[in-house]
Amino acid sequence: MTDFTAEKAISRAYMADFDQAAPSDRLDRLEAHTSPDFHWRGVHPFNRQPSAGAAMQAFWAPLLNAFSSLQRREDIFFAGLNEIDGFTATWTCSMGHFMGLFDAPWLGIPPTGKMAFLRYAEFHRIENGKIAETALFCDVLSVMAQAGVDPLPPQTGAAFIVPGPMTNDGLLLSSSSPDEGKTTLALVNRMANSISKANEVLQGKSKTYLTPQQEMSENWHDDMIWYGPHGIGATYTIDRYITQHQAPFRTQLADRIFNGHVARFAEGKYCGFFGWPNLTVTPIGGYLGLPATGKPADMRVVDIYRRDGDKLAENWVIIDMLHFLKMQGLDVLERLNAGVR
Structure with missing residues (x-):
């Protein structure tokens, strides 16, 4: 299979529905787009979560509480068959930043009352018309640095808001060769x-x-x-x-x-x-x-x-x-x- 239109539509419907929902409706929206045996992975301290409700409680609810008017600023989106399982399962990948007003503490990181950017990469495994598995990586240390509590010595590389592709062609919404x-x-x-x-x-x-x-x-x-x-x-x-x-x-x-x-x-x-x-x-x-x-x-x-x-x-x-x-x-x-x- 080389046409991932259906799987992309499932991922994008989830993002649009979840991202635009009222805070009180987010769990319902997440559950509507995920399978009954859905499981979620995230960086520390979120780690593995066995259900949509657990992922909501561990990651999404605290993030949405801390960052007012949170929005997804997506730079890359694509899909494909997983080489690891012999090109059987279809996955999608979305990468960019979550951006919002950092108005309340998050993980103990003090709020700034200003815009803050959280780098993310979100992978979904699509199965039977639903999201069966998610891995969401984000850069917590970058938020600490933006809040003035960087825990590490000066880094060897540069620090800035990471851009998307130089070619501005990272959102593969239609079929590719x-x-x-x-x-x-x-x-x-x-x-x-x-x-x-x-x-x-x-x-x-x-x-x-x-x-x-x-x-x-x-x-x-x-x-x-x-x-x-x-x-x-x-x-x-x-x-x-x-x-x-x-x-x-x-x-x-x-x-x-x-x-x-x-x-x-x-x-x-x-x-x-x-x-x-x-x-x-x-x-x-x-x-x-x-x-x-x-x-x-x-x-x-x-x-x-x-x-x-x-x-x-x-x-x-x-x-x-x-x-x-x-x-x-x-x-x-x-x-x-x-x-x-």
């Missing part, structure tokens, strides 16, 4: 294989085969843009990406274990995936400006890519940083709510 999607997925997989080979070199399992610049140039344009999560930041061009993200990631994190993805799919020039978790790594000193912990920690990660021709041009990344830090013994929200900054 199946061949384009296959090309994009193949390129992302080739790029991931290059990373695996580089990790084998770091682990002493194979000899050096390329410099970092050579490795990147195989699959990325020289003027690539990588939009990382708060704590790492964004970086531009291959050389600065290597300096500001790749080198710290490869030299300050050891014992990498790739745990796989839950979903990975592509449509047109866009591809996305997420894991639960994708990686397990051990900080050995310096990563995120923090000391070594020697404790293995999981990274739940979203990656969304834009292909331009035969190489990748842009990459949007959200990592569940609160979960990653908590596994190392740093409970950011607990410290915040205890008055420790």
